[in-house]
Amino acid sequence: MQIVYQLLFLTALGVAVWLFTRRALGIRRNILLGRNVELNDRPAERWKNLLLLAFGQKKMFRNPLVAVLHFFVYAGFIIINIEILEIMIDGLAGTHRIFAPVLGRLYLVLIGCFEILAVLVAVSCAIFLVRRNILKLKRFISKDLDGWPRSDANYILLTEIVLMLLFLTMNAADQALQARGAEHYITTGDFWVTSQFAPLFSGLSDSALIAVERGAWWLHILGVLAFLNYLPFSKHLHIILAFPNAYYTDLRPKGKMENMPAIQQEVLYAMQPELAANAPVSDTVPKFGAKDVQDLTWKNLLDAYACTECGRCSAACPATQTGKALSPRLIMMKTRDRLEEVGRNIRQHGSATTDNKSLLRDHITEEELRACTTCNACVEECPVSINPLHIILQMRRHLVMEESSAPQEWNMMFSNIENNMAPWKFSPDDRDAWIQ
Amino acid sequence: MQIKTMAEYFANGETPEVLFWVGCAGSFDQRAQKITRAFAAILDKAGIPFAILGKEEGCTGDPARRAGNEFLFQMMAYSNIQLLNNYGVKSIVTACPHCFNTFRNEYPQLGGTYEVVHHATYLQQLIDGGRIKMKEGGTFKGKKITYHDSCYLGRANGIYEAPRQVLETLDAELVEMKRCKSKGLCCGAGGAQMFKEEEKGNTRVNFARGHEAVATDASVIAANCPFCMTMLTDGVKEAGKEEEVKVLDIAEMIEQNMQ
Ligand code: SF4
Ligand code: SF4
Numbered sequence: 001m002q003i004v005y006q007l008l009f010l011t012a013l014g015v016a017v018w019l020f021t022r023r024a025l026g027i028r029r030n031i032l033l034g035r036n037v038e039l040n041d042r043p044a045e046r047w048k049n050l051l052l053l054a055f056g057q058k059k060m061f062r063n064p065l066v067a068v069l070h071f072f073v074y075a076g077f078i079i080i081n082i083e084i085l086e087i088m089i090d091g092l093a094g095t096h097r098i099f100a101p102v103l104g105r106l107y108l109v110l111i112g113c114f115e116i117l118a119v120l121v122a123v124s125c126a127i128f129l130v131r132r133n134i135l136k137l138k139r140f141i142s143k144d145l146d147g148w149p150r151s152d153a154n155y156i157l158l159t160e161i162v163l164m165l166l167f168l169t170m171n172a173a174d175q176a177l178q179a180r181g182a183e184h185y186i187t188t189g190d191f192w193v194t195s196q197f198a199p200l201f202s203g204l205s206d207s208a209l210i211a212v213e214r215g216a217w218w219l220h221i222l223g224v225l226a227f228l229n230y231l232p233f234s235k236h237l238h239i240i241l242a243f244p245n246a247y248y249t250d251l252r253p254k255g256k257m258e259n260m261p262a263i264q265q266e267v268l269y270a271m272q273p274e275l276a277a278n279a280p281v282s283d284t285v286p287k288f289g290a291k292d293v294q295d296l297t298w299k300n301l302l303d304a305y306a307c308t309e310c311g312r313c314s315a316a317c318p319a320t321q322t323g324k325a326l327s328p329r330l331i332m333m334k335t336r337d338r339l340e341e342v343g344r345n346i347r348q349h350g351s352a353t354t355d356n357k358s359l360l361r362d363h364i365t366e367e368e369l370r371a372c373t374t375c376n377a378c379v380e381e382c383p384v385s386i387n388p389l390h391i392i393l394q395m396r397r398h399l400v401m402e403e404s405s406a407p408q409e410w411n412m413m414f415s416n417i418e419n420n421m422a423p424w425k426f427s428p429d430d431r432d433a434w435i436q
Numbered sequence: 437m438q439i440k441t442m443a444e445y446f447a448n449g450e451t452p453e454v455l456f457w458v459g460c461a462g463s464f465d466q467r468a469q470k471i472t473r474a475f476a477a478i479l480d481k482a483g484i485p486f487a488i489l490g491k492e493e494g495c496t497g498d499p500a501r502r503a504g505n506e507f508l509f510q511m512m513a514y515s516n517i518q519l520l521n522n523y524g525v526k527s528i529v530t531a532c533p534h535c536f537n538t539f540r541n542e543y544p545q546l547g548g549t550y551e552v553v554h555h556a557t558y559l560q561q562l563i564d565g566g567r568i569k570m571k572e573g574g575t576f577k578g579k580k581i582t583y584h585d586s587c588y589l590g591r592a593n594g595i596y597e598a599p600r601q602v603l604e605t606l607d608a609e610l611v612e613m614k615r616c617k618s619k620g621l622c623c624g625a626g627g628a629q630m631f632k633e634e635e636k637g638n639t640r641v642n643f644a645r646g647h648e649a650v651a652t653d654a655s656v657i658a659a660n661c662p663f664c665m666t667m668l669t670d671g672v673k674e675a676g677k678e679e680e681v682k683v684l685d686i687a688e689m690i691e692q693n694m695q
Contacts, residue, residue, distance in 0.1 A: 252541070253537075253540070253541050253593055253594070254592045254593075255540075255541050255588055255591075255592025255593055256537075256541035256542060257501055257542060259542070259545050259546070260506045260510075264510050266507070266510075267507065267510040267511050267514050268514070270511075271511075271514055271515075288506070289506075316619065318621055318622040318644070318645075319635070319637070319641070321621070321641075321644060322634075322637045322639045322640060322641050322643075322644055323637035323638030323639065324634075324635045324636070324637040325636075325637075326635070367635055367636075370635050371634075371635040371637075372627050373587070373622045373624055373625070373626040373629050373641065374587070374626050374627030375587040375591065375622035375627070376587060376591040376592055377587075377591065377620075377621075377622065379591075380591050380618050380619075393502070393504070396502075396503060396504030397504040397506055398504070399504055400503060400504030400505045401505065401506060401507065406503065406504070406505075407632045407633075409631055409632040409633065410503050410628060410631060412631075413499060413500070413503070413631040414500060414503075414505055414508055417495050417497070417499075417500055417512065418508060418511075421493075421494035421512075422463070422464060422494070422495050423460055423495060423499050423500075423630075423631055424460065424464055426463075426464045428491055428494075429491055430463075431458070431464070431490060431491050431493055432439075432441075432463070432488065432490040432491060433463075434458075434462070434469040434472050435437075435439050435473075435476075436473070
């Protein structure tokens with residue numbers, strides 16, 4: 001019988017890992033559709049960002065209470081997964097609590113800590129559910145999240161609670177079995193939390209108790225494997241991508257816009273035609289700005305997958321605050337949606353653009369792009385180092401330079417700058433008229 | 437006040453200590469011209485040999501670039517950098533955070549590397565260095581002042597303290613708005629919004645900010661940017677407080693209270 005369970009376990013694990021890898025590679029391929037940018041300079045600063053922003057969750061601490069709760073969920077969830085290692089080995093080898101004899105008293109301390117963390121994770125998740133669904137914080141009831149994104153968030157929190165409860169149930173039943181000296185259930189000593197609950201099971205027969213323990217064990221591990229595969233389809237992917245995202249954060253001052261060397265060349269040749277004569281001829285027509293996801297950088301696309309839809313960006317955005325169509329969170333969500341759409345096209349037709357759609361207009365409207373004041377509040381706020389402004393600016397470049405699409409007043413501003421060297425229609429001769 | 441241009445200095449074979457980059461708003465906007473005059477007067481009183489470019493100055497290209505017109509930006513950058521390099525300009529001060537940001541962050545890559553400071557920092561340096569001395573018990577003594585962080589000095593370049601330190605020399609009571617420093621709310625003008633109608637929404641950004649500033653009960657809102665100046669002035673007007681609440685640039689405030 002034991003061997004059957006071992007085979008079942010092996011199959012479940014294999015399928016889960018295979019599915020996850022396939023999806024992860026798909027996401028990687030999608031991200032690499034983006035334009036290349038070099039983001040490997042200044043490694044020391046990058047490691048510091050990784051430690052502070054991703055591990056240390058520095059930005060989260062702008063709101064300390066939430067940060068502490070989030071930290072429990074994050075640290076708890078990660079650390080408890082050490083326990084998964086034991087479960088894996090037990091599952092494959094048909095053993096039970098294989099580390100217990102090896103670690104001795106330390107084992108008890110470890111499991112005790114895991115149990116406390118499990119309780120903290122479950123309680124924090126419950127508080128988060130209340131914040132989202134009962135207190136209805138403004139950024140969570142926003143229409144940005146209508147439909148799937150809102151349920152996604154709730155599913156994640158519920159799943160985490162259930163997984164923690166299964167873990168605790170498993171331990172409590174185990175404790176009861178240990179007390180009865182059931183075969184196979186080695187004695188470890190009292191687990192800190194669940195030993196308190198072991199008496200609850202006193203009415204159950206040995207075999208019923210074993211069923212509870214095994215049931216919780218299986219549901220817990222199958223739940224974890226299922227959750228692993230849910231991750232890459234959900235905003236919860238941020239628990240992985242926050243790390244590379246923090247590492248590859250743009251280190252330039254926030255006010256600095258990305259240069260366009262192609263245009264710089266063009267202007268240089270226009271101003272100094274003698275240089276143009278010797279210039280190498282290029283046969284590719286360069287594209288200016290971004291119309292679709294492929295025109296964005298791979299970092300923009302990584303951003304899109306890393307966005308956890310928390311809405312801190314939009315809560316700080318002056319445009320969102322004053323009821324404009326723009327919401328930086330939606331810019332990220334729409335970029336991800338379009339990227340997923342492109343990924344599906346590639347899978348089904350082998351080519352990215354069979355649908356005659358693009359990020360611009362089919363997902364993000366001109367009105368949204370026009371509303372941005374480039375104030376950088378969204379960039380400042382994002383706890384996972386996402387830059388919605390960079391996407392907006394690249395799309396504005398496409399609108400103006402490829403489509404000559406700008407509001408009339410901007411066109412006037414452009415021609416004033418060109419003709420009068422100032423955005424208003426004043427003569428350059430009056431530039432010093434302020435001197436009295 | 438005698439203000440010399442770079443061309444005049446150059447013709448005499450002299451170099452000024454600093455170039456005062458006036459910027460388009462500072463040159464043409466009537467309200468901003470007052471800031472320009474105030475800052476020039478400070479430099480004059482502090483005895484700093486400075487030059488302007490006068491008729492030769494051109495827009496840095498910031499609004500064009502942020503609207504998406506990279507071509508126009510590069511053209512402006514090219515001609516400004518040529519001009520500045522020909523005069524051998526090394527150090528620049530400007531009263532506009534947009535010009536400051538462009539010089540500091542965007543021109544170096546295009547061949548224009550200068551030591552550039554925004555006037556908030558410059559004023560602080562002059563005060564610290566004893567080149568500006570303040571009157572005892574000036575106009576703002578004991579008054580409530582609130583300071584609006586411009587996005588391009590604040591978040592874009594991380595300068596939050598210098599302007600506050602300058603304001604502290606006024607012996608006023610500095611009160612912060614609910615959203616300040618890195619959490620500050622935009623005035624609504626950046627990203628070339630200044631040059632077009634706002635997109636439709638339920639209010640204007642500058643109205644929201646105006647209300648927030650007025651809510652501090654301060655009698656003066658201090659600004660460091662000509663665009664913020666326009667936006668906040670309108671915002672205060674909309675809140676019906678134009679009589680009680682004045683919007684002033686930090687340069688104007690210092691100039692009024694210098695010895
Ligand atoms: S930079 Fe643009 S999108 Fe980001 S907060 Fe400011 S106005 Fe909103
Ligand atoms: S971009 Fe950042 S701040 Fe905005 S919703 Fe996504 S994770 Fe949150």
